[in-house]
Amino acid sequence: MKYTIKKDPHEDERVQKIIEISGQNIFSCYQCGRCSSGCPMAEFMDVLPNQVFMFLQEGDVDTLLNAKTPWICAACFTCTVRCPVGLDLAAVMEAIRELQLRKNYDYVDPYKVEDREELPPIAMVSNFRKFTP
Amino acid sequence: MAMKRIGVFICHCGRNIAGTVDVKRVAEEIGKREDVAFSTTYVFMCSQPGQKLIEDSVKKYNLDGVVVANCSPTLHEKTMRNAAARAGLNPYRVEIANIREWAAWPHEDNPDAATRKAIRIINATIEKLKANASLEPIEVPVIRRALVIGGGVAGMQAALDIADSGIETILVEKEATIGGNMFRLSETFPTLDCPQCILTPKMNDVAAHPNIKLYTYSEVEDVEGFMGNFKVKIKKKATFVDWDKCTGCGECLRVCPAHADSEFDLKMAKRTSIYIANEQAVPLKALIDENSCIRLQFEKKVKEGKIKPKKNVKICSKCADVCEPNAIHFQNNEEIVEEEVGAIIVATGYEVMPAEAFPELGGKYPDVITSLQFERLLAPSGPTAGIPRRPSDGKVPESIAFVHCVGSRDPQNGVPYCSRICCMYTIKQAMLVKHAMHDAAVYDFYIDIRSNGKGYEEFYHRAKEEYGVNFIRGKVSKVYKVGDKYRVQGVDTLTGRIVEVDVDMVVLATAAKGSSTVKEIAKKLRIPYDEWGWLKETHLKLKPLETPVGGVFIAGAAQFIKDITDSVSQGSGAAAKVMALLSKPELEKEPLLAKVDPEICAGCGRCKDQCAYDAITIDPVRHVSVVNEALCEGCGACSANCPTTAIQVVNFKKGQVVRAIDVLAEVF
Structure with a gap:
């Protein structure tokens, strides 16, 4: 795998957008890895939470938009509470989801959910809030 | 007369010794000896009650010798000797049997063998002790002057501190100005002070101090003598200018037609052939570089017979023509001066590996430079006035890559150690680039960020959070030219992929090594150094x-690469050591030295050849060896080489040593 940095990631528009939506300076992450080590969902993720920040710091938003991680994030805030530099990781994950959702992109199609009749209504509501515009 | 009433004290050292060695059994076994009057154990012999036990026992049992079985004599030999001396026993009648490092620690798995070995070590020590003589320390007079080699920040601090205490100090600097590497820097981490601003007051203090004698553009040629009494020859290199007359006006620099690379700017700029090291040089004096001066080269060739001058030929003397005080004489004024001093501080500093040593990282390209060179480009007083420009075309770079650990932490291609300051200065340089050119993209390739100092980690976070420096974790593998730019190929080990970026300039944080001149100075002073040119201290901790x-x-980076804070602290520390040494009218010296029996000595001179301290001479009249007690360190090299045992180290006589070995080897 190879990634070419085309321009200063600080100047990347989509990185700027994520910073704007989340209100977090993603460049203050210094890669200690505490978010990933404590994340209850990390074992199901394709990109670890700390790597999300490394991708952002390198201006590689495409990888993140195609990754499962932001959608697997349960927004439990364990990472946010633990981050030594006080980053709200859950907000950054939300911002990445937002970037995708604002393109009118449905991560989940409710009609394709099996046994949706059986699901508790609150699960469906949560699903709409998180996975659809 | 052999001792008959020896006291043996066996230390438990907590569980260090007693956990393996059966100390009670050792005490019993040793107590059976006829020459041992008293044998006991105690939990910590080095504690105050432990020392009291020695004092009381010496008096109570009228002991004429003491063996303390504990740790290495480097740690507590002095403690135990002092304790015995307080009870009136000559301290040289105390010997240490090292049963911790020699018996308890290496044989933890076999307590019985450790106990037997401890007994044997103590028996051998008793045999050695029995022939010990009572000795008195030797007194040596002291010259109350100090020499500091190296005029960097550590050397200047040391010289100022010593001079402030009223001791005359000589400061020798090989370059034409004092200030050292610190004076080359742009700004200092983590406070972003301007080094020129904070260092010039110190430099001026050095120049103006009534107790400091300053020799710049000079080198230590030879050192003779010993602690308290050194004779030093200092070579004042040829400047071809009379420094007593030179006012440092700089008129000569304006007319000189010949040029060479500037030493101070580390090849980042040219200077004229007659030059002043830098604008704030102390002393502010001009000197001529023999290798580039048109006139001196001409005269040299004429002298060598390579060219024959035509009559009435006018050879360049532009500098001398404009020199109002008539200071420029073109005469080789190399001179050797002799100074006598009592103590010496070596503060020769460091150098960094050249970029050329790393061709794979682009060291062969003009725009790939070392961090120290980049300091000059960032310095407001430097050739580019603080806005970095590419050495190749003078273009202001729009993107710069910094590479950490170039040669450091790389035993295969560089040095095995961490060069310690690179992380911080690279972060600082990245920040300064952002200061100078806000829109420049800065990439920082690191393996680890080592920011272990006051305010350092916060400094790193500032670079990350506020300055917009891009940090990428992974070593760069290669740098090559693509069009006008340099392609840096590295890796991001955190996301696990190769990373490529095109930049205008690459700065390599190359490994630090000891000054290239340090080895010669170390040889002259007979002090040890390692393969990287760092001077070896007696004990690291x-x-x-x-x-x-x-x-x-030793002080400053001569010992090992360190930052300014640590260099200044060490300079002051070494100064305190010198002041303590020179505050006494006479020095006491261990009397464990070589002694010649003139009855036996044949004057063959083998001992003289072996002596590393030049302490032995052959008396021309009696034709026997004579030991200079002030120079002798008691190493025993002479004794080992003497064919007739005429020269021996006191209290390490052949009979004593052989007897001890016999006991250790159980040859009874």
Whole structure:
């Protein structure tokens, strides 16, 4: 795998957008890895939470938009509470989801959910809030 | 007369010794000896009650010798000797049997063998002790002057501190100005002070101090003598200018037609052939570089017979023509001066590996430079006035890559150690680039960020959070030219992929090494150094300023690469050591020295050849060896080489040593 940095990631528009939506300076992450080590969902993720920040710091938003991680994030805030530099990781994950959702992109199609009749209504509501515009 | 009433004290050292060695059994076994009057154990012999036990026992049992079985004599020999001396026993009648490092620690798995070995070690020590003589320390007079080699920040601090205490100090600097590497820097981490601003007051203090004698553009040629009494020859290199007359006006620099690379700007700029090291040089004096001066080269060739001058030929003397005080004489004014001093501080500093040593990282390209060179480009006083420009075309770079650990932490291609300051200065340089050119993209390739100092980690976070420096974790593998740019190929080990970026300039944080001149100076002073040119201290933790040669101390980066804070602290520390040494009218010296029996000595001179301290001479009249007690360190090299045992180290006589070995080897 190879990634070419085309321009200063600080100047990347989509990185700027994520910073704007989340209100977090993603460049203050210094890669200690505490978010990933404590994340209850990390074992199901394709990109670890700390790597999300490394991708952002390198201006590689495409990888993140195609990754499962932001959608697997349960927004439990364990990472946010633990981050030594006080980053709200859950907000950054939300911002990445937002970037995708604002393109009118449905991560989940409710009609394709099996046994949706059986699901508790609150699960469906949560699903709409998180996975659809 | 052999001792008959020996006291043996066996230390438990907590569980260090007693956990393996059966100390009670050892005490019983040793107590059976006829020459042992008293044998006991105690939990910590080095504690105050432990020392009291020695004092009381010496008096109570009228002991004429003491063996303390504990740790290495480097740690507590002095403690135990002092304890015995307080009870009136000559301290040289106390010997240490090292049963911790020699018996308890290496044989933890076999307590019985450790106990037997401890008994044997103590028996051998008793045999050696029995022939010990009572000795008195030797007194040596002291010259109350100090020499500091190296005029960097550590050397200047040391010289100022010593001079402030009223001791005359000589400061020798090989370059044409004092200030050292610190004076080359742009700004200092983590406070972003301007080094020129904070260092010039110190430099002026050095120049103006009534107790400091300053020799710049000079080198130590030869060192003779010993602690308290060194004779030093200093070579004042040829400047071809009379410094007593030179006012440092700089008129000559404006007319000189010949040029060479500037030493101060580390090849980042040219200077004229007659030059002043830098605008704030102390002393502010001009000197001529023999290798580039048109006139001096001409005269040299004429002298060598390579060219024959035509009559009435007018050879360049532009500088001398404009020199109002008539200071420029073109005469080789190299001179050797002699100084006598009592103590020496070596503060020769460091150098960095050249970029050319790393061709794979682009060291062959003009725009790939070392961090120290980049300091000059960032310095407001530097050739580019603080806005970095590419050495190749003078273009202001729009993107710069910094590479950490170039040669450092790389035993295969560089040095095995961490060069310690690179992380911080690279972060600082990245910040300064952002200061100078806000829109420049800065990439920082690191393996680890090592920010272990006051305010350092916060400094790193500032670079990350506020300055917009891009940090990428992974070593760069290669740098090559693509069009006008340099392609840096690295890796991001955090996301696990190769990373490529095109930049205008690459700065390599190359490994630091000891000054290239340090080896010669170390040889002259007979102090040890390692393969990277760092001077070796006596003990890394507890004697970091001392060397094995009495009266010679080390300070600053000469010992190992360190930042300004640590260099200044060490300079002051070494100064305190020198002041303590020179505050006494006479020095006491261990009397464990070589002694010649003139009845036996044949004057063959083999001992003289072996002596590393030049302590032995052959008396021309009696034709026997004579030992200079002030120079002798008691190493025993002479004794081992003497064919007739005429020269022996006191209290390490052949009979004593052989007897001890017999006991250790159980040859009874």
